[in-house]
Amino acid sequence: MDAFISTYVWPAAIMIGQSLLLLVALLIFIAFFLLADRKIWAAVQLRRGPNVVGPFGLFQSFADLLKFVFKEPVIPAGANKAIFLLAPLVSVTLALATWAVIPLNNGWMIANINVGILYVFAISSLEVYGIIMAGWASNSKYPFLGALRSAAQMVSYEVSIGFVIVTVLLCVGSLNLSDIVIAQQDGLGTRLGLPPSFLDWHWISLFPMFIIFFISALAETNRPPFDLPEAESELVAGYMVEYSSAPYMMLMLGEYAAIVLMCSLTTILFMGGWLPPVDVWFLNWVPGIIWFLLKASFVFFMFAMVKAFVPRYRYDQLMRLGWKVFLPLSLAMVVIVAFTLKLMGWA
Amino acid sequence: MGLQALFFYLFAFVAVASAFMVISARNPVYSVLFLILTFFNAAGLFLLTGAEFLAMILLVVYVGAVAVLFLFVVMMLDIDFAELRSGALEYAPVGALIGLILAAELIIVVAGSTFSPEIAKTISMPIPALADRTNTAALGDVLYTHYIYYFQIAGLVLLVAMIGAIVLTLRHRDNIKRQDISKQVARTPATAVEVVKVKSGQGL
Numbered sequence: 001m002d003a004f005i006s007t008y009v010w011p012a013a014i015m016i017g018q019s020l021l022l023l024v025a026l027l028i029f030i031a032f033f034l035l036a037d038r039k040i041w042a043a044v045q046l047r048r049g050p051n052v053v054g055p056f057g058l059f060q061s062f063a064d065l066l067k068f069v070f071k072e073p074v075i076p077a078g079a080n081k082a083i084f085l086l087a088p089l090v091s092v093t094l095a096l097a098t099w100a101v102i103p104l105n106n107g108w109m110i111a112n113i114n115v116g117i118l119y120v121f122a123i124s125s126l127e128v129y130g131i132i133m134a135g136w137a138s139n140s141k142y143p144f145l146g147a148l149r150s151a152a153q154m155v156s157y158e159v160s161i162g163f164v165i166v167t168v169l170l171c172v173g174s175l176n177l178s179d180i181v182i183a184q185q186d187g188l189g190t191r192l193g194l195p196p197s198f199l200d201w202h203w204i205s206l207f208p209m210f211i212i213f214f215i216s217a218l219a220e221t222n223r224p225p226f227d228l229p230e231a232e233s234e235l236v237a238g239y240m241v242e243y244s245s246a247p248y249m250m251l252m253l254g255e256y257a258a259i260v261l262m263c264s265l266t267t268i269l270f271m272g273g274w275l276p277p278v279d280v281w282f283l284n285w286v287p288g289i290i291w292f293l294l295k296a297s298f299v300f301f302m303f304a305m306v307k308a309f310v311p312r313y314r315y316d317q318l319m320r321l322g323w324k325v326f327l328p329l330s331l332a333m334v335v336i337v338a339f340t341l342k343l344m345g346w347a
Numbered sequence: 348m349g350l351q352a353l354f355f356y357l358f359a360f361v362a363v364a365s366a367f368m369v370i371s372a373r374n375p376v377y378s379v380l381f382l383i384l385t386f387f388n389a390a391g392l393f394l395l396t397g398a399e400f401l402a403m404i405l406l407v408v409y410v411g412a413v414a415v416l417f418l419f420v421v422m423m424l425d426i427d428f429a430e431l432r433s434g435a436l437e438y439a440p441v442g443a444l445i446g447l448i449l450a451a452e453l454i455i456v457v458a459g460s461t462f463s464p465e466i467a468k469t470i471s472m473p474i475p476a477l478a479d480r481t482n483t484a485a486l487g488d489v490l491y492t493h494y495i496y497y498f499q500i501a502g503l504v505l506l507v508a509m510i511g512a513i514v515l516t517l518r519h520r521d522n523i524k525r526q527d528i529s530k531q532v533a534r535t536p537a538t539a540v541e542v543v544k545v546k547s548g549q550g551l
Contacts, residue, residue, distance in 0.1 A: 008350065083380075114481050118403035125411030129383070132415070136376065136422050144422075151419055155412060162407075175483055320528065 018110050019100070026099060030256050031061035036297075037304045044308035068249035076138065076242050083137035088247040091130025091254030095261065098123045102264050103178045105274045105288035116177035117165055120265060121158075124220070127258055128154040131222075131229065131239050134251065138242040146238025149315065150222060150229030156322035157219040163330035164213040167206055167337045168269050181273030196279040201272040209333055210270045212326050214302070217262040219322065221255065223303060225310040226318055263299040264292075271295045355395055362388035375421045379414060386410045400483045 035050065035058065042049030050060035075081055101116040103109045113119060128151055135147020169175060172183040189199030203210045219226040230238030240251055267273055272295070274288030313321070340346075365384040372378045386409045393402035480488075490498050 083376075113399065115399045115403050115483065118400070118407065122403045122406035122411060125407055128411075128415055129418075132418055132422070133380075148419070148423070151415055155415055158411065316526075317528075 015110065022099060022110060023096060026096070026257070026260075027253075030253065030260055031065070032058075033260055033297075033300055034061050034252075034256055036300070037307070040301065040304040041308050044305070065249065068245055071245035073245040073247055074242075076140065078139040079242065080137040080139065083133050084242075085247060087130050087134035087137060088243070088250035088254065090133060091127060092250045092257065094123055094127050094130065095254040095257035098261050099257075101177055102261070103181060103268070103273060104292050106178070106182075108289065109178070112176070112178065115175045117169065117175050117180065120177070120261075121162065121165060124258065124261065125154075125158050127254070130251070130254055134243065135239040138239070140242055142235045142237075142241045143239045146229040146235045146241075149235075150239065153222070153226065153228065153318060153322075154220055156319060157216045157326075160212060160322060160326035160330045161216045161220060163327070163334050164209045164216065165269070166334050167209050167330070168202055170334070170337050170341060171202065171206070177268055177273075181268055181275065184272045184275060196275075198272065198277040201270060201275070203270040206270065206333075206337070208329065210266075212330055213266060213270065214299075216322075216326060217266060218303065218306060219318065221259045221262055223259060224307040225312045227312065228315050228318060231312060259303060260296070260300065263296045263303065266299045267292060267295040271299070351395060355392070358388045358391040358395065362392065376418070379418045379421050382417070383410055383414050386414065398482055400481075400486060 038060075039049040039057075050057035053059045053063040075084060098120050100110040101113055101119050103112075131150045131154075132147045135143040135145075135150075138144070168180065172180045174180065174183070184201045185196055187200035187202070188205045189195075189197050192199075218224075222229050228238075229235070230240060235241075240248060243251055272291075274292045276283035276286060276288075276291055362385050365381040365388065368381040369378050369385060372381060386405060390402040390405045390410075393399070393405060
């Protein structure tokens with residue numbers, strides 16, 4: 001009995017505790033990221049943004065949560081009820097499941113698996129199902145068109161994201177997310193004889209890939225300027241048209257969880273994860289998770305600024321960018337990076 | 348070990364049950380969704396055997412791309428599936444025969460080492476232990492080092508098939524307006540705008 005408790009019950013309890021801690025922290029962060037998104041957008045347009053609930057409107061997201069939960073969920077008569085309710089669940093579960101392998105600090109993750117980056121890639125490629133199911137189950141024109149658009153868009157941009165990840169993997173030689181961060185301790189800067197610093201991170205040695213990854217991440221998460229699945233001037237709210245109250249909130253939550261995930265992934269792949277920007281004692285003293293959060297917040301700030309600045313793409317332009325610009329470019333970079341590593345003997 | 352067996356039976360049961368639902372569901376969209384569930388559980392079974400790379404690739408390729416296209420097509424096509432199904436029983440004997448052949452082949456492959464133990468020795472590429480080589484690296488050794496030419500030829504065959512599909516479906520119409528992005532970007536105010544002085548009281 002003791003053996004049973006020590007081999008199964010304790011590890012399970014610890015894992016569940018860790019997962020709950022991560023989920024709660026993540027949901028609170030997403031609430032504030034959502035508020036930050038609205039505040040940044042408002043500031044660019046010289047508005048105040050949400051400023052009523054709590055000091056500076058800080059608790060707006062929690063007020064929204066209460067409102068969503070207490071409203072009546074309306075299910076259209078023609079909708080396929082089971083899939084209609086399953087779609088938000090799928091979207092939010094998949095978006096949160098990916099976080100199991102994200103290393104927030106050295107060794108801080110729920111599961112340290114060998115194929116971490118592939119796991120993230122696989123689960124984030126499944127997020128399209130939440131959208132397609134929502135669009136189809138609504139049994140209505142606009143949601144269906146939105147779902148078709150988003151399916152084509154996500155499948156297209158996944159290809160270039162995949163190739164960008166391959167170039168990073170070529171430089172690192174491992175699919176483990178922690179190894180990817182640790183490999184950025186030495187790189188371009190240390191080869192030039194400088195002390196370990198932010199110049200070693202992949203963002204500078206793989207610069208075009210960094211930009212391609214950022215733009216593809218925008219398209220993959222349906223963020224403006226690529227938010228065509230929910231382009232309000234054409235499709236009202238796309239696949240979300242028929243959703244209300246808690247199911248709508250879960251679709252939004254899934255979307256923002258995916259956005260914050262892409263920010264963290266950019267941080268891990270290109271910006272050195274939890275590593276401090278310069279190797280000095282007082283920066284090393286700051287816990288790694290603070291650096292991780294700062295970098296992820298910076299990437300999110302860029303996401304929000306793009307939303308505020310850039311006009312929306314037309315759908316054919318979006319497809320052209322994905323297939324005719326990013327795909328050849330990233331494919332060429334895979335070949336170039338592989339040849340460089342082999343010829344210089346760095347691999 | 349008990350936990351692994353538990354998960355094996357969980358994944359195996361859900362995989363078989365949802366595979367059955369794929370062929371018995373009335374709505375084709377449900378069929379595709381159950382197919383996705385089957386793929387998912389197959390990935391779980393791969394994970395249990397330690398083939399983590401294959402599990403993830405199964406998810407990326409089949410669930411993330413192929414099944415999306417299935418779902419796409421099934422949702423968009425307006426096919427009367429009830430009519431399609433009406434004559435399905437006529438093909439039952441052929442289906443049963445194919446199933447029988449497949450089952451026999453699977454038994455030969457899986458149970459081959461039991462029937463003739465020396466067959467294991469003919470495997471030229473022994474599988475390295477999980478501890479000293481991750482299976483991503485082991486697969487890379489096999490595909491890119493020992494069998495690189497076969498692998499490249501397989502890729503070439505796929506490329507030819509892809510080009511063939513594009514050639515067959517591409518319909519280049521001449522009588523429509525096309526956008527040339529480079530031309531649009533290269534436009535300057537000098538080539539695009541003409542400034543005309545209009546005298547007051549007169550038109551152009």
